Amino acid sequence: MNYQLWLGVIAVIIAGILQGVFAVPMKYAPRWKYENIWLAYSFSGMVAFPWLLAVATVPELGRVYAFTSAKTLLSITGFGACWGVGATLTGIGFSMLGIGLGMAIILALSASLGSLIPLIVLNPQHLHTRQGHIYLVATTIMIIGIVFFARAGWLRDKVGGHELTGASGGSFLAGLIVCCSSGLLSSALNFSYAFGREAAVHALVLGVPSIWSTVVVTSLAVSGGFLPNFLYCGYLLLKNGTIRQFAVRGAGLGWICGALMGLFWFGGQTLYGLGISRMGSLGVVVGWPLLMGMIIVTSNAAGFLTGEWNGVSRESKLFLASGMIIILAGLAMLAFGQHSS
16 A cells, blocks of 8 residues: 555545544533534534635636536535535434434435435436446445434433433434435535536636645535525524524634534545545545445444443444444445446
8 A cells, every 4th residue: 555545544534533523512512502503513614614725725716617507506506505404404413313323324325325316317227237236235235224223223212312412302203304304415415516527627627636626516515505504593593592692601612613513524525535536546445435434433432422322221232333334334335336337
């Protein structure tokens, strides 16, 4: 393994750790409600950091968008908005099921559908090929893993899971539905890249290094995703009268936690792109499942360390571990499907 490949692997591992723990700071802003911390995270991670990076790495950013067709720009933004709805549901799901369990369910669905749906939409004829069959089997495996996670969460819920997770209330079934819906919609971010290649090509033509060419897609897509998060959080701020929490004594900690969430999430996205660019042909085969696996393992480790699974039965933990192993196996199969394309 050469030096560049090692650097890429390390970057992807760090990216997975950052994205696995991105939601942890929301546990440490006690004076803020969900809508306060999630809005601070959304602004920093979906607007501030992405556009700062875009301006810093794409000198002719305005020309790139000027040369890109309106249809492509609308596709990028529209799919980003769909992903944003999924991101909104992600925060709600975390508050209902906890970080570890919620992240695993959302990520499993997002990862499998993010590979399967573009194949069906863009290349439906490949569905009956070896690659298509692998994707179908891998998606089935991931769903089985989600069933195991669901069983673990149901058992935890029976012994007072909301107290353990710090959840705001609501049944486990409702939390499961929210997380599954989030996973379905979160895969739309991949579609922004699939249907937004024109913008990245224009960036390359204008002299942007290939390592930064997709930044023009990312910044526009995640900003589209900010809109539904802003609308939902704004609605809750007005409904619950929590907008004043932004200015109460000690609110600075909340702003710091929100900014950290945005930095962890978008920093992970950026490091992943940098990592796979150094891994050559192994970027998709090794980098992608490594990222997914690290997020799942890290988020559940964070859940354990922050007390989400304290006091639950051995059976519940066994189902959780089994679900994790099954989903990691599904991710490996998805990577094999990418390699066989």
